[in-house]
Amino acid sequence: MKAIRLGRPLLRYPTLLSTSTTVAELARQGWPEGLAVLADEQSSGRGRLGRSWHSPGGAGVWLSVLLRPTFPSEQAPRLAIAAGLSVARAIQRTVSLECDLKWPNDVLLNGRKLAGILAEAARADDQSFFVVLGVGINVSVAGDQWPPSLRATATSLTAAGYPADRMALAEAVLDELDADYSRLLAGDWESVRREWQAASSMPGEVVTVSAGRSVIRGRARELGNLGELVLELQDGSIREVVAGEVTLMPADRGPTA
Structure with a gap:
């Protein structure tokens, strides 16, 4: 039986500014890999691209984990891909609900986050490399708890008719993360990549990717070696995208460069 790496120790707080900020501070103090911080509420939770993450009290799994991977730092983007797969499996395991995966880091239900x-x-300070992996799962966020900007794009397990025990779900996430992280440490990115692609509806779909002032349109093909999104453009050329916001295009529109 493999050793448990993640969630040992697990620190719980009633409220924090951000679980990821707390884990980063503890990482710099020398805390070991596997440290996990779980909060009932975050007042300044954050997501990708500098966005905030709405984290009301008692309504979700707001969790961050400290990783000290032994693989090269340029492989770190693989972690978000693996974590998306882990979270989707944990949800399926806890409430028997199958979710969709959207590159690079979203778990969707009926098209909503x-x-x-x-x-x-x-x-x-000693130049040792670490990664803080933050996870936010909307468990029981009610409609009137969402800010207006999120009401059309976000959902929760309870809103979808799948109430869940937050602690049981957090433990399932840590267990699944442990398994998928172990695969990455063992050099088995290929199986993680293959399983993510099988769990996502994106491969084969036409998408736009917005990154700053750049907008790229193409057909999503697969994940690249470091977790990039591989697009086929209208002229048949291939483009690898390392970051950006993905939007699915209507089915009757083809890719453009």
Whole structure:
């Protein structure tokens, strides 16, 4: 039986500014890999691209984990891909609900965001490499708890008719993360990549990817070696996208460069 890496120790707080901020601070103090911080509420939770993550009290799994991977730092983007797969499996395991995966870090239910992952790589004062992996799952966020900007795009397990015990779900996430992280440490990115693609509806779909002032349109083909989104453009050329916001295009529109 493999050793448990993640969630040992597990620190719980009633409220924090951000679980990821707390884990990063503890990482710089020398806390070991596997440290997990869970909060009932975050007052300044954050997501990708500098966005905030709405984290009301008692309504979700707001969790961050400290990783000290032994693989090269340029492989860190694989962690968010693996974590999305882990979270989707944990949800399925806990409430028997199958979710969709959207590149690079979203877990969707009926086209709405149910969960998100944020992987932040950093170096301590001694230049040791670490990653803070943040997970946010909307468990029982009610409609009137959402800010107006999120009401059309977000959902929760309870809103979808699948109430869940937050602690049981958090433990399932840690268990699944442990298994998928172990695969990455063993060099088995290919199986993680293959399983993510099988769990996502994106491959074969026409998408737009917005990154700053750049907008790229193409057909999503697969994940690249480091977790990039591989697009086929209208002229048949291939483009690998490393970051950006993905939007699915209507089915009757083809890719353009």
